[in-house]
Amino acid sequence: MRVYNFSAGPSMLPLPVLEQAQREMLDYNGSGMSITEMSHRSKTFMEVNQEANSLLRELMNIPDNYSVLFVQGGASQQFAAVPLNLLKNGKADYILTGNFASKAYEEGLKYGDMAIAASSKADGYTYIPDVDSIRFRENIDYVHITSNNTIFGTRYTKFPKTSAPLVADMSSNILSEPVDVGQFGLIYAGAQKNIAPAGVTIVIIRKDLLGNASPLCPTMLNYAIQDKNDSLYNTPPCFSIYVAMLVFRWLKSLGGVDAIYELNKQKAAILYDFIDNSDFYSSKVSKSDRSLMNVPFVTPSPELDAAFVAEASKNGLVSLKGHRLVGGMRASIYNAMPIEGVKKLVEFMKKFELENK
Numbered sequence: 001m002r003v004y005n006f007s008a009g010p011s012m013l014p015l016p017v018l019e020q021a022q023r024e025m026l027d028y029n030g031s032g033m034s035i036t037e038m039s040h041r042s043k044t045f046m047e048v049n050q051e052a053n054s055l056l057r058e059l060m061n062i063p064d065n066y067s068v069l070f071v072q073g074g075a076s077q078q079f080a081a082v083p084l085n086l087l088k089n090g091k092a093d094y095i096l097t098g099n100f101a102s103k104a105y106e107e108g109l110k111y112g113d114m115a116i117a118a119s120s121k122a123d124g125y126t127y128i129p130d131v132d133s134i135r136f137r138e139n140i141d142y143v144h145i146t147s148n149n150t151i152f153g154t155r156y157t158k159f160p161k162t163s164a165p166l167v168a169d170m171s172s173n174i175l176s177e178p179v180d181v182g183q184f185g186l187i188y189a190g191a192q193k194n195i196a197p198a199g200v201t202i203v204i205i206r207k208d209l210l211g212n213a214s215p216l217c218p219t220m221l222n223y224a225i226q227d228k229n230d231s232l233y234n235t236p237p238c239f240s241i242y243v244a245m246l247v248f249r250w251l252k253s254l255g256g257v258d259a260i261y262e263l264n265k266q267k268a269a270i271l272y273d274f275i276d277n278s279d280f281y282s283s284k285v286s287k288s289d290r291s292l293m294n295v296p297f298v299t300p301s302p303e304l305d306a307a308f309v310a311e312a313s314k315n316g317l318v319s320l321k322g323h324r325l326v327g328g329m330r331a332s333i334y335n336a337m338p339i340e341g342v343k344k345l346v347e348f349m350k351k352f353e354l355e356n357k
C-alpha cells in the first residue's frame with residue numbers, strides 16, 4: 001500500500017522506524033502511555049532526549065567542544081537565531097546558492113551589516129560558486145552557507161576556509177554524507193527530511209560561541225540557555241525527538257553515515273546516469289555540484305512535465321512535481337528512500353519516454 005514518496009520535506013521515514021513508533025504508540029516502554037502523553041521532565045522522556053543527543057554525536061563524530069541542541073521553529077527560525085547569538089562586531093557574510101540561503105541573508109539584514117560574498121543567482125542557482133576564490137570581509141562574525149540546496153539540487157562538495165566561524169544550514173543533507181564538524185562554528189538543520197517529523201531543529205554549536213547573544217535575543221532563541229537546560233527550557237517537541245532517536249538507531253544499525261553515503265551515491269548515480277544518457281530528460285545543474293538528495297529534471301516541455309507527474313503518481317511514485325521556482329520535476333531521495341524506489345522511478349521514466357517521444 002505504501003508509495004515511493006519523493007517529497008522534498010516532510011519526506012519518507014524508514015519503514016522499521018514507523019513500525020516501531022506504531023507498536024509503541026499506546027504503551028511506550030512499559031509506561032502505559034505513549035511518548036506524546038508523558039511529561040517532558042519524566043525520567044522516561046529525559047532518557048529519550050539523552051539517547052537522541054548522544055546518538056547524533058556518535059553518528060556525526062561531533063567533538064566534545066560542541067554542544068548539540070534540540071530547538072523549535074524550524075530552520076527558518078535559525079535565520080534569526082544565528083545573528084542574534086553570534087554577532088559581536090555586527091557583520092557577517094553570506095553565500096547565496098538558493099532560495100533558503102537568500103532567506104537567511106534577508107533575515108540577517110534585520111540584525112546587522114550583512115554582505116553577499118558570492119552568489120549564483122544570476123545563473124538560476126545552478127552551481128556552487130568556487131569557494132577558494134571568495135574573498136570575505138575583515139572582522140566578520142561568521143560566514144553563512146547552505147550546504148545543500150533543496151529546490152535547485154546543488155550541494156557543496158568542499159567548504160570555504162574562513163577565519164570567522166562557518167555556519168551551515170544542513171537541513172536537506174545532514175547525515176547523508178560524512179562531514180568534518182570541526183570545520184564549522186555552527187550547523188543547523190530542520191528535522192523533516194533526514195531525521196524525524198517536523199518539530200525539532202538540530203543545532204550543533206562550538207562551545208566558545210555560546211554566551212554572546214544580543215540582549216534582545218528572545219530567551220527561546222538563546223543557545224546558551226538551551227544548552228544550560230539540555231534543550232528542556234520549555235516543553236520540547238517530544239514526538240519529533242523520539243522519532244529522531246529511532247532514526248538515529250536505524251542509521252547506526254545500517255553502519256552509520258559512511259554506509260548511508262555509499263548507498264546515497266549509488267541511488268543518485270542511477271538517476272543521474274539515466275538522465276545524462278537520455279535525450280528526452282535533462283538537468284540544468286552543474287555536474288560537479290549535484291546534490292545527492294534532491295534531483296531536479298525536466299522533459300522537453302512543461303506539458304509533458306505535468307503529464308509525467310500525474311502519470312507517475314498513478315504508478316505509486318508521488319510528490320515528484322518540481323518547486324514552483326524551478327518547474328519540471330524533482331526527485332528527493334533522502335536517506336529513507338530505498339534504492340528500489342529510485343530503480344522504479346527510472347523504469348517509469350523509460351516507459352514514459354517511449355510513450356511520449
Ligand SMILES: Cc1ncc(COP(=O)(O)O)c(C=O)c1O
Binds near residue numbers: 074149
Ligand atoms: C535548506 C533548507 N533550509 C531551510 C528550510 C526551511 O526549513 P523550515 O521549514 O524547517 O523552517 C528548508 C525547507 O525545506 C530547507 O530545505
